[in-house]
Amino acid sequence: MAYKKETQCIHGGYAPSEGAPQVMPLTQSTTYRYYNSDFVGKLFDLEAEGHMYSRISNPTVEATEKKINTLEGGVGALCVSSGQAATTTALINICEPGDHVIAACNVYGGTYNLLGTTFQKFGITVDFVDPNNSSEIILAAAKPTTKAIFAESLSNPSTNVLDFEKFSALSKALEVPLIVDNTLATPYLCRPLDHGAHIVTHSTTKFLDGHATSVGGCIIDGGTFKWTQEKYPKLVEPDPSYHGVSYTERFKEAAYIVKARTHLLRDLGMTMSPFNAYMVHHAMETLHVRMDRHCDNAQAVAEFLEAHAKIDWVKYPGLKSSPDYELAQKYIPKAGGVLSFGVKGGRDAAAVFIDNLKLCSLVVHVGDLRTSVLHPASMTHRQMSAEALATAGVAPEMIRCSVGLENINDILEDLTQALQEV
Ligand code: PLP
Numbered sequence: 001m002a003y004k005k006e007t008q009c010i011h012g013g014y015a016p017s018e019g020a021p022q023v024m025p026l027t028q029s030t031t032y033r034y035y036n037s038d039f040v041g042k043l044f045d046l047e048a049e050g051h052m053y054s055r056i057s058n059p060t061v062e063a064t065e066k067k068i069n070t071l072e073g074g075v076g077a078l079c080v081s082s083g084q085a086a087t088t089t090a091l092i093n094i095c096e097p098g099d100h101v102i103a104a105c106n107v108y109g110g111t112y113n114l115l116g117t118t119f120q121k122f123g124i125t126v127d128f129v130d131p132n133n134s135s136e137i138i139l140a141a142a143k144p145t146t147k148a149i150f151a152e153s154l155s156n157p158s159t160n161v162l163d164f165e166k167f168s169a170l171s172k173a174l175e176v177p178l179i180v181d182n183t184l185a186t187p188y189l190c191r192p193l194d195h196g197a198h199i200v201t202h203s204t205t206k207f208l209d210g211h212a213t214s215v216g217g218c219i220i221d222g223g224t225f226k227w228t229q230e231k232y233p234k235l236v237e238p239d240p241s242y243h244g245v246s247y248t249e250r251f252k253e254a255a256y257i258v259k260a261r262t263h264l265l266r267d268l269g270m271t272m273s274p275f276n277a278y279m280v281h282h283a284m285e286t287l288h289v290r291m292d293r294h295c296d297n298a299q300a301v302a303e304f305l306e307a308h309a310k311i312d313w314v315k316y317p318g319l320k321s322s323p324d325y326e327l328a329q330k331y332i333p334k335a336g337g338v339l340s341f342g343v344k345g346g347r348d349a350a351a352v353f354i355d356n357l358k359l360c361s362l363v364v365h366v367g368d369l370r371t372s373v374l375h376p377a378s379m380t381h382r383q384m385s386a387e388a389l390a391t392a393g394v395a396p397e398m399i400r401c402s403v404g405l406e407n408i409n410d411i412l413e414d415l416t417q418a419l420q421e422v
Pocket of ligand 1: 083
């Protein structure tokens with residue numbers, strides 16, 4: 001029986017057998033004991049299933065992968081050491097030097113640097129496109145070597161909602177997978193695979209963990225993309241490092257995610273630690289309850305700020321005044337826990353406001369149960385040029401607020417007193 005998502009948050013990924021621990025245990029072991037050398041040989045040849053070494057898989061990490069995969073509706077998931085590792089792995093699993101990626105220009109600043117700078121060093125070029133542009137303009141960025149389209153379901157920090165219908169049509173037209181970073185929305189608020197995405201990535205560090213304890217990432221394979229030998233030979237042709245296995249032939253619709261683990265995780269080692277997986281798994285048991293409260297509190301903060309005389313503008317897709325309101329109603333009706341706004345008086349006023357907050361914390365983070373603010377232009381996005389900041393939707397005065405789970409009146413009181421100082 002397919003349970004509803006609230007039940008999947010609690011029970012997904014771990015089903016205790018008779019007399020087993022009710023709570024998913026932490027298996028803090030690097031390795032696994034075997035008594036049959038033939039069987040271990042089969043593990044190495046990918047002919048048998050089992051844990052062999054925790055760089056590649058571990059029972060606790062596996063339970064977390066299964067929970068996230070169940071919620072996202074994929075055919076398989078792979079947890080990695082960070083959100084950055086998830087983006088990197090998701091793309092280099094299908095891109096070779098000489099290949100090209102189309103990415104939305106409003107992606108998280110760290111992703112922008114990773115794709116725009118570090119990927120260039122790997123020989124993979126990236127064109128950033130404005131997701132609001134027409135399909136014709138976006139398609140003009142494509143090359144014969146384009147291998148993927150990358151975008152965020154709910155962008156950080158500009159909180160734009162992805163037009164899935166448009167991006168899914170673009171991916172079909174180019175015959176490349178649509179990879180969607182679903183970090184800010186979480187699978188509780190939005191399931192990109194239901195809207196035409198082929199691969200989903202996460203920084204589990206954010207709302208999935210939700211308690212600011214554990215850096216991590218995850219990749220989920222929807223299993224629907226048809227990998228062709230012409231475009232994605234490494235998925236189809238025999239892999240000499242596994243005695244000639246063809247991923248598509250052996251693992252069918254799970255070819256992509258099996259290759260990401262057995263090839264990239266084995267060789268590059270960006271493994272999620274079992275302890276972090278344990279923390280994320282337990283935190284996700286309350287994801288649905290937390291996300292509902294994050295969304296309610298963020299909606300209330302957005303409405304409060306919109307009506308405040310010292311606020312210049314507020315961006316939150318749950319506001320009727322938002323240009324993304326219609327898209328949010330379609331894809332992310334509970335519009336998430338993150339919003340941005342500008343205090344009248346620009347960058348200096350933003351600093352005064354932030355420095356006078358008492359309850360809300362100045363931290364480089366989103367998705368925590370404590371209300372968190374930061375100033376993207378001087379912090380997360382400070383490597384970006386003024387032009388890149390503008391195209392990413394990051395105004396110099398922008399304050400990003402990740403609304404936490406405190407009592408809403410306490411949050412509003414803190415914002416009120418800090419605004420009085422501006
Ligand atoms: N993707 C998004 C949307 C993010 O907000 C972040 C981090 O803020 C990342 C990816 C990178 O994740 P991590 O910090 O876990 O590497």
